[in-house]
Amino acid sequence: MKAYFRKFKRTSKLVAFLFLLVVTFMYAMFQGGFVSWFLFFSFLPFSIYGLLILFYPLNDFKVTRTLNQEQYRSGDRLIGTVTVTRKFPFPLGYLVMEEVLPSDLLFCVQTKKVKILLFPWFKKTITFQYALDRMPRGEHTLSTIRLKTGDFLGLLEKEKVFHLENHFLVYPHYVDLIYRKRESKFDQGSTTSNVKLVRDTSMTVGVREYQPGDRFSWIDWKATAKKNDIMTKEFEQQQSHDVLIYLDRSQASSFESAVSYTAALTKAILRFGSQVGLVSIGKDRSIFPLRGGEEQFAQIYFHLARVQPNSKISFAKTMEMEMGKAQPNVTFLFVTGKLTKGMVDSIGKLTYRQMNMQVYVTKDEGQRVSKEESVYIEQLQKRDVYVKVVKQGELKSLYSEVS
Numbered sequence: 001m002k003a004y005f006r007k008f009k010r011t012s013k014l015v016a017f018l019f020l021l022v023v024t025f026m027y028a029m030f031q032g033g034f035v036s037w038f039l040f041f042s043f044l045p046f047s048i049y050g051l052l053i054l055f056y057p058l059n060d061f062k063v064t065r066t067l068n069q070e071q072y073r074s075g076d077r078l079i080g081t082v083t084v085t086r087k088f089p090f091p092l093g094y095l096v097m098e099e100v101l102p103s104d105l106l107f108c109v110q111t112k113k114v115k116i117l118l119f120p121w122f123k124k125t126i127t128f129q130y131a132l133d134r135m136p137r138g139e140h141t142l143s144t145i146r147l148k149t150g151d152f153l154g155l156l157e158k159e160k161v162f163h164l165e166n167h168f169l170v171y172p173h174y175v176d177l178i179y180r181k182r183e184s185k186f187d188q189g190s191t192t193s194n195v196k197l198v199r200d201t202s203m204t205v206g207v208r209e210y211q212p213g214d215r216f217s218w219i220d221w222k223a224t225a226k227k228n229d230i231m232t233k234e235f236e237q238q239q240s241h242d243v244l245i246y247l248d249r250s251q252a253s254s255f256e257s258a259v260s261y262t263a264a265l266t267k268a269i270l271r272f273g274s275q276v277g278l279v280s281i282g283k284d285r286s287i288f289p290l291r292g293g294e295e296q297f298a299q300i301y302f303h304l305a306r307v308q309p310n311s312k313i314s315f316a317k318t319m320e321m322e323m324g325k326a327q328p329n330v331t332f333l334f335v336t337g338k339l340t341k342g343m344v345d346s347i348g349k350l351t352y353r354q355m356n357m358q359v360y361v362t363k364d365e366g367q368r369v370s371k372e373e374s375v376y377i378e379q380l381q382k383r384d385v386y387v388k389v390v391k392q393g394e395l396k397s398l399y400s401e402v403s
Contacts (some may be wrong), residue, residue, distance in 0.1 A: 018157070044134050052090070054109075058160035061086050062144050065099075065164055074137040074260070081129050082145055089122040089244050093152050095375060097128050098160075100144035108132040109266045133169045137256060141376040142166045171305040172260045179268035191363035197258075207231045241274040242290050245333045246319060249282040249311040252336030257362035257392045261305050262335050278303070281318045282311040290330070316342030323350060331356045337363070339373045351383050360387040365392040 020043070028040040031302035058202065060234070061084055068079040080099060095385060098115040100254065102107075112131035120126045143165045165321070207223045210230035219308055223231035224337070247262050251257075269276040270292055277290040278300050286307075316337060332355060336343065339361050359380060369389055377387045 005358055020083060046151060046153055050153070050156045053149065053151050054156055056090050058157070058158055060088070060147075061147065061160065061162070063147075063162040063235065065142065065145065065166055067142075067166060067168065067187060070168065072135050072168065074135060074136050074170055074256070076170070077113075078108075078132040078135055079129060080114075080142070081127065082124040084147065086124055088165060089124050092149050094118070094149060094349060095120050095126065096146075096148040097126070098146040098148075098192050099142065100128055100146055101132075102143070103140060104138060105132060105140060105142075108136070109134050123222065137170050137172045137259065137305060138308075139167070139169055142168075169302070169305045170243035171301060172256070172263045174260050174264035176269065176359075177264045177268040179265075179272040179274075187261040207233055238287045240351045241272075241331070242276075242329070243269050243274055243333060244277045244279065244290065245317075246279045246316040247307070247320070248334070248338075249280060249307065249309050250313065250315045250318070251336075251338055252309045253331060254362050254364045254367060254392075255309045257364050257390070258335050258337045259307060260392070261360060261362050263301060263304050263391050265333065265335070266297055270297050271295075276300075278320070279322050280307055280309065281313070281322070287322075311380045314342050315338075316340065319343070319346050320349070323355070331358070333358050333360065335360045335362065337361070339376045341372075341376065347380060348383060351385065358388070360388050360390055361393065362390045367391075 023039045024043050028036040064083045064085075066081045066083075069076070069083075072078060082099060084095075084097070093120045097118060098319065101114060109132070110130065111133050113127055114130040114132075116128045116130075118128065143163060145162045145164055146159065147162070148157060148159045205219045208231065210219070210232050214232045218232045220231050220233050244263055245265060248258060264276070266276055273292070275290040275292045276288070276380060278288040278294065280286040280288075280303060286303055286386060288303070289298070315334075319334065334343070334347075334357065337358070339359070343359075347359070350357060361369065361377070362367065377389075380387050
């Protein structure tokens with residue numbers, strides 16, 4: 001319907017233009033005199049220019065777009081540069097250049113407008129810049145550039161749409177957090193539970209007599225020769241600390257804050273030296289097993305740039321299904337934008353298995369914890385589940401105390 005209306009509008013303008021040309025000529029022919037011919041010859045240059053515009057090919061235009069960065073963080077500024085080059089320097093009285101934004105970028109702050117009016121005349125190269133502030137997280141595509149020109153009277157207009165795709169990712173913004181262990185409390189008392197002991201073979205603290213189960217590579221041959229008995233090296237025992245993060249994708253409430261905090265937690269845990277994994281269930285099922293290193297963070301960070309709150313099942317059901325498959329001796333972190341009764345009931349069922357579970361409720365700037373959520377938080381705390389409310393505006397001052 002829009003294409004039909006646009007075509008009708010162009011046709012009506014052309015008919016009006018030709019009608020004015022014919023009317024002025026007929027008026028000069030039948031009326032005669034200086035005034036009538038002066039009117040015709042005054043309109044004649046505009047009509048000739050309009051006809052030239054009508055036949056001037058915009059298909060010969062070559063349009064390119066460049067962006068100031070390849071990757072962005074949420075809140076960054078995007079600066080786009082659109083360049084139009086043409087072979088024949090036909091005098092263009094005006095040229096409207098517009099970057100047609102997709103729906104997910106329409107609400108960005110335009111410090112430099114995406115639509116501009118230029119007067120190129122004989123220029124072969126025409127350039128304009130636009131700037132978008134407060135870029136939203138996600139996967140975006142710039143695909144359309146519109147050019148529009150016409151005659152001086154606005155009777156004839158030509159428009160050409162160029163399809164030129166630029167795909168880019170906007171990663172979630174996060175701040176650096178300090179990661180600390182916490183002690184878990186059960187009915188038996190306070191203990192650093194869910195932690196397995198690992199022998200660090202690079203740290204030898206002494207020797208002892210051989211015991212069944214010791215590895216052959218642990219034998220200290222010098223001490224064995226001195227004491228005439230098999231002696232093995234004694235190593236320092238370290239506590240390993242693996243963390244599995246569950247991201248709530250079942251609701252849009254404060255979802256961006258949840259994604260940002262998940263990225264910050266992942267970075268802090270890896271910097272601490274622990275292994276971290278992520279469970280993210282929506283339309284896609286994305287599970288990142290426990291690993292360490294920058295490559296793990298890069299994979300999770302890439303996923304968080306594209307993730308959307310599109311889960312068709314509740315977060316409570318996701319927790320119950322996936323925690324049964326998880327490895328033992330792992331700390332479980334649940335990041336959600338809204339605490340619900342179903343989550344509290346599911347966590348209550350899991351507390352009997354003495355799992356180390358912690359809940360992080362994120363809130364966007366200006367949002368507060370509801371009365372229902374306050375009740376749910378108290379219920380979880382009574383069951384010795386660590387709960388923390390994370391507000392977007394207070395992230396810089398937060399210290400993550402995760403066991």
